[in-house]
Amino acid sequence: MNSAELSEKISHILLDKKARDVDIIKIENLTILTDYFIICTGTSTTHIRTLADEVIIKLREEGIECHHVEGYESSRWILLDYGNVVVHIFHEEERKYYNLERLWSEGIITRKEIKVPQQ
Numbered sequence: 001m002n003s004a005e006l007s008e009k010i011s012h013i014l015l016d017k018k019a020r021d022v023d024i025i026k027i028e029n030l031t032i033l034t035d036y037f038i039i040c041t042g043t044s045t046t047h048i049r050t051l052a053d054e055v056i057i058k059l060r061e062e063g064i065e066c067h068h069v070e071g072y073e074s075s076r077w078i079l080l081d082y083g084n085v086v087v088h089i090f091h092e093e094e095r096k097y098y099n100l101e102r103l104w105s106e107g108i109i110t111r112k113e114i115k116v117p118q119q
Contacts (some may be wrong), residue, residue, distance in 0.1 A: 001064070003028070003035035003084035010055055010087055011112045014040050017054045018047075019089070025100075027107040028084075035084040037104060041095050045075035051089050052078045 001009070007024050014022050019040040028035035042048035049072065056066050059082070068081040077094045080087040088100060101109060 006085045007036040022112040024110045025107040034086045038087045048075045
């Protein structure tokens with residue numbers, strides 16, 4: 001699975017667990033750190049941990065292991081490092097404060113949202 005496919009897969013996992021404001025930022029032409037950042041917001045520390053756990057579990061089921069996890073204990077900003085894709089799961093206040101979208105504004109940003117079925 002290439003990094004674009006992995007970023008799409010992760011964004012869908014996050015959306016299935018009701019992550020808010022899921023952004024995929026393509027930064028492969030800006031840095032050697034990674035190809036994509038995925039940034040999302042959780043509604044509470046419990047929700048943030050649940051989002052991180054779900055990504056780890058679902059990808060592990062497909063044989064994809066997380067290289068490194070940061071911030072799980074405080075659960076205000078959890079970082080999941082999958083090499084070419086890095087996931088940032090924020091509490092709303094931390095997301096506003098760090099504003100990674102502004103820092104990486106030269107990247108290509110795609111917003112993913114929960115699709116609500118029309119009635």
